[in-house]
Amino acid sequence: SKDELIQIDQWWKDTDLKKKLEEQIQMEIDHRVKIKSINTIKLTDEKLAKRYENFLVDLEQQLTVGFLTELEILKQKVRKPSDINIIPFLEIFEPKEYIDLMLKALHQHSYASEFHSSPFVTLCVGLGKHLYQKYVCKMRRKNGFIDKLRLIYDDYTNHVVTNQRFMVNERQKWNKITKEKFAFMDHNDRRWTFTQVLQVGEFLYDVLLKHAKIRVPLLTEKNTASNKS
Structure with a gap:
């Protein structure tokens, strides 16, 4: 047939396009991309793995208590009329969502140089922007934007796998x-101002600096803890 004559490379035959779309959407919602490691696979010491797991649990508990404590203190403060109220931004999600963001930031710092760091303002803005992106994803899911996106890709993929292309x-x-x-x-998304993003990021970093306690060195059996930024 004419269609068979035109079709040359049916590259999509072995590809589940809908599955690929769902994977992409989920990665953007999670703000996390999985990549295959090039490191040699080594057996993990069970004792070290358990100690690391306990360390993360303790750290999460510290940050949870710190976040709720600092948020309550912030609510009790007397604000001037000119002050920006960031409390609504800190109550959009459950506390765990904020803790996860702080843990990711802390994890990134563990790979950073000991001799150089970005300015504190830059770090705060970066963390505030991560929270803003989570807010955007939440609002777009709530407003049906993701469903519209799926419809678009359905129409688009139906087009590119035919001779219509x-x-x-x-x-x-x-x-x-x-x-x-x-x-x-979606232009209905309420954009956060630079100052709002900065102050939210500052709040989260303040929680990190005040309440994250890491044993030095981590692998020792002693329970001595010290503040680490």
Whole structure:
């Protein structure tokens, strides 16, 4: 048939496009990408693995108590009319979500140079932006943006696996579909100001600096703890 003559490379035959889409969406929601390690696989010492697991549990408990304590202190403070109220930003999610963000930041610092660090303001803004992105994902899921995105990709993939792609190229088709379904970037998202992002990040870093206690060295049996930034 004419279609068979036009079709040359059926690259999609062995690819589950819907599964790929769901994996991509989930990665963006989780803010986490899995990559295959190039390191040599080594057997993990069970004792060390257990100690590390206990360390993370203790650290999470410390940060949870610290977060709730500092949030309560913040609520009790008398604010000037000109002060920005960041409390609503700290109650969007359950405390665990904020703790996970702080743990990720702490994990990144463990790989950082001992001789150089980004300015504190830059670190605070970065952490605040991570929280803002989580907020955006939450609102878009709530407003049905993700469902619209799935519909767009369904139409788009149905187009690129047929001979229609030779008549209307992929970019033109994508622009046409998004325009028809009004699934652009959702302009109803409430953007946080730079100051709000900064102050939220400062609050989370203050919790980290005040309440995260790490044993030095970690592998010793002693329970002596010291504050580490």
